[in-house]
Amino acid sequence: MNLRRVFVANRGEIAARIVSACRSRGLQTVVATSTADVGSMAARNADRKVVVGGPRAHESYLNIGALVGAAVATRCDGVHPGYGFLAENAEFASACREQGLKFIGPSPQNIATMGNKLEARRYAMECGLPVVPGSVGIEDIHQALLMAHEIGFPVLVKAAAGGGGQGIRIVDDADALKSAIEYSRGEARAAFGDASVYIEKYIPRARHVEVQIFGDSSGNVVHLYERDCSIQRRYQKIIEESPTDGIPQRVLQRMREGSVKLARLIGYENAGTIEYIYDIDSREFYFLEMNTRIQVEHPVTEYVTGTDLVDAQLLVAGGLSLPWDQDDIQPFGHSIECRITAEDPSRQFHPSPGIISEWFPPIGMGVRLDSHAHLGYTVSPYYDSMVGKLVVWGNDRPAAVHRMVSKLAAFRIEGIQTNIRLLKAILEHEDFAQGLVDTKWLERSLPSLL
Ligand code: ADP
Ligand code: ADP
Ligand code: MG
Secondary structure (H helix, E strand, O other): OOOOEEEEOOOHHHHHHHHHHHHHOOOEEEEEEEOOOOOOHHHHHOOEEEEEEOOOHHHOOOOHHHHHHHHHHOOOOEEEOOOOOOOOOHHHHHHHHHOOOEEOOOOHHHHHHHHOHHHHHHHHHHOOOOEOOEEEEOOOHHHHHHHHHHHOOOEEEEEOOOOOOOOOEEEOOHHHHHHHHHHHHHHHHHHHOOOOEEEEEOOOOEEEEEEEEEEOOOOOEEEEEEEEEEEEEOOEEEEEEEOOOOOOHHHHHHHHHHHHHHHHHOOOOEEEEEEEEEEOOOOOEEEEEEEOOOOOOHHHHHHHHOOOHHHHHHHHHOOOOOOOOHHHOOOOOEEEEEEEEOEEHHHOOEEOOEEOOEEEOOOOOOEEEEOOOOOOOEEOOOOOOEEEEEEEEEOOHHHHHHHHHHHHHHOEEEOOOOOHHHHHHHHHOHHHHHOOOOOOHHHHHHHHHO
């Protein structure tokens, strides 16, 4: 394989995860760190670290010049972008390519195409995938009003370049439309440097279902089944699982086939995820977007399919074929992931940075903790509040739920506030056990859960 030394352009648990995958493959690693992360787990486990800038993301993890310069200077031949930061930045992927560095992800063209949700939607339609009704770019308020009346309120205003739930706004009536568009434009400009927004029909009772796909440079594409990510707050996922319960298999099969078709159509290479929304009332599903990177919740897919997705990313980027055929991928059992965050749910999820003074993670059969935290670790106020992902596997969904509850109960963290008690309350709720949740369930249920 033509990769020897990998530059890790990210931080936190995913940087540690990538270093570990590289080591297992016998690849050398160089980790980029900000001045706030010099002692990080990824940096300690890597062969080398390079401090690329100050603690603020734009000084370091979003600093294309500094990152590419450091990768070249340390004679790396590949760059792994992780998720978030520059993972879906076509300019970064191009800059790597221009310096002869293999970007461990899809081509800059694929990133750019799928990074614009309106453009992505056109490709999805070409593959016969249903898309959410509405969705045209907004030129002015008059056209937006016409569109919204045609679709019917409530509608959703979304950022075309969006990600991480940013720039999304529900609009109940015509009066609220103008200010919602202004709000979304402002948030999108600040977060993505692109103020374009669009509107689409709002699905009030929905599940979030996404299909993991993988392509290689020879044109092979497989899917690795789906994940349900319906436990969300502010359009961001908190609990994810695989497989998906309570959605007809023929619907899921159409999602899988459509996802593979879309990846083939655009000549997609490496790991990607196609996100859908499933309308519980009409039992229809719609294409939402494609994420052109490894996702936070990839471990649940790894657990049920017995694959190592980050390892496969390295193989494919190194010019090898996919390590599996479609028939090799046979899901078994059930897996659930909880995102553990340093936040105080009882105080509107206020971030809770600080030093971890006690750290007793759960151990045992069927449990995995992807985390960069440890005793004495300082949770920095500069970054995302996620301190780890607790992932379990069980023979079936009830077994996985039971295991997650007991592992959450056993997880002791002191020195910072965390969402562990809230996660446990969700897992223990009758609605969760019965699979009666939708993407707004958590927000509705928060008062009683807390
Ligand atoms: P996933 O889709 O993998 O579950 P999220 O949507 O929660 O992950 O996003 C993963 C991380 O990347 C989060 O920290 C989120 O804020 C960030 N992120 C996602 N999309 C973008 C984007 N387009 N630009 C910048 N950051 C993003
Ligand atoms: P992002 O790029 O920020 O991840 P998505 O388009 O994937 O944006 O949407 C994020 C979340 O917002 C979805 O998981 C879902 O919960 C909600 N959402 C998006 N579009 C709709 C819709 N048309 N109707 C209802 N909920 C939606
Ligand atoms: Mg999304």
